[in-house]
Amino acid sequence: MTLHYHQDYQCVKCENFFLPFLLPVTLCPECGEPNLQSDEFRDIVKLLVEANATHRQQFGRCVPPAYAVFSLIDHYIYYSANIFDMYVEREVPKALLIEEVIASEPPAWQDHLRELLYQVFEEAERQGLFQDLHAHESAESAEDRIEGEAA
Ligand SMILES: [Zn+2]
Numbered sequence: 372m373t374l375h376y377h378q379d380y381q382c383v384k385c386e387n388f389f390l391p392f393l394l395p396v397t398l399c400p401e402c403g404e405p406n407l408q409s410d411e412f413r414d415i416v417k418l419l420v421e422a423n424a425t426h427r428q429q430f431g432r433c434v435p436p437a438y439a440v441f442s443l444i445d446h447y448i449y450y451s452a453n454i455f456d457m458y459v460e461r462e463v464p465k466a467l468l469i470e471e472v473i474a475s476e477p478p479a480w481q482d483h484l485r486e487l488l489y490q491v492f493e494e495a496e497r498q499g500l501f502q503d504l505h506a507h508e509s510a511e512s513a514e515d516r517i518e519g520e521a522a
Contacts, residue, residue, distance in 0.1 A: 373435045374422040376444040378411050388443050390415055392487055400483040415444070416487075420494045422448045423455055427500065432456050451491050458492075459501070465492050 380391055384404035391397040392415045396405040423433040430436060433452035440446050458468055469488045473481045495501060 372429070373438050374425055374448070375439075375441055376418065376422075376448075377442050379443040380406075380409070380412060382406055389483065390443065390447055390487065392416055392490065398483075400480045416490045416494045417498075418444070419447055419451050419491050420498055420500060423452050423495065424498060424500050426452060427455075432459070447487075451488070454488065455495065455500070465489075 379388060381388055382399040382402060382404055383406055385399060385402040387399055387401040389397070389400055391406045391408045391412050394408055394413075396407055398405055426435050427433050433455040434449070435452075438445075438449055438452075440449055454468065454472055457463075457472075458465060461468070469485055469492075472488070473484045476484055
């Protein structure tokens with residue numbers, strides 16, 4: 372089973388869809404209009420991490436085998452899941468990975484996404500999403516490590 376959410380958010384001025392994840396206001400990446408964060412987006416960063424943690428527990432990775440996108444939040448769950456899996460599989464520093472991922476986005480979106488992704492990564496680390504990864508690095512046998520590198 373995959374987790375889905377139904378909140379969408381549109382800029383009050385230009386009606387562009389984005390996540391207002393900053394308190395008290397997030398600037399619209401398209402037009403720069405300050406948007407107040409409404410109640411249902413207050414814990415958005417936590418929610419993104421919880422969905423990824425649940426999927427990782429169920430499927431062994433953050434990206435589920437099949438995932439339908441019904442809302443803006445679902446879109447971000449899927450987006451962050453891909454990035455988390457890349458982070459786990461490639462073992463690159465998160466700063467490098469974030470810059471690589473946002474480089475293909477329109478310039479106006481890069482600051483917005485960088486800030487969001489840093490918050491999501493920090494929350495994921497706080498919730499221990501990558502804990503087994505670190506345990507694996509320090510405690511597991513060299514055999515596993517060689518397998519990981521060959522893959
Ligand atoms: Zn706007």
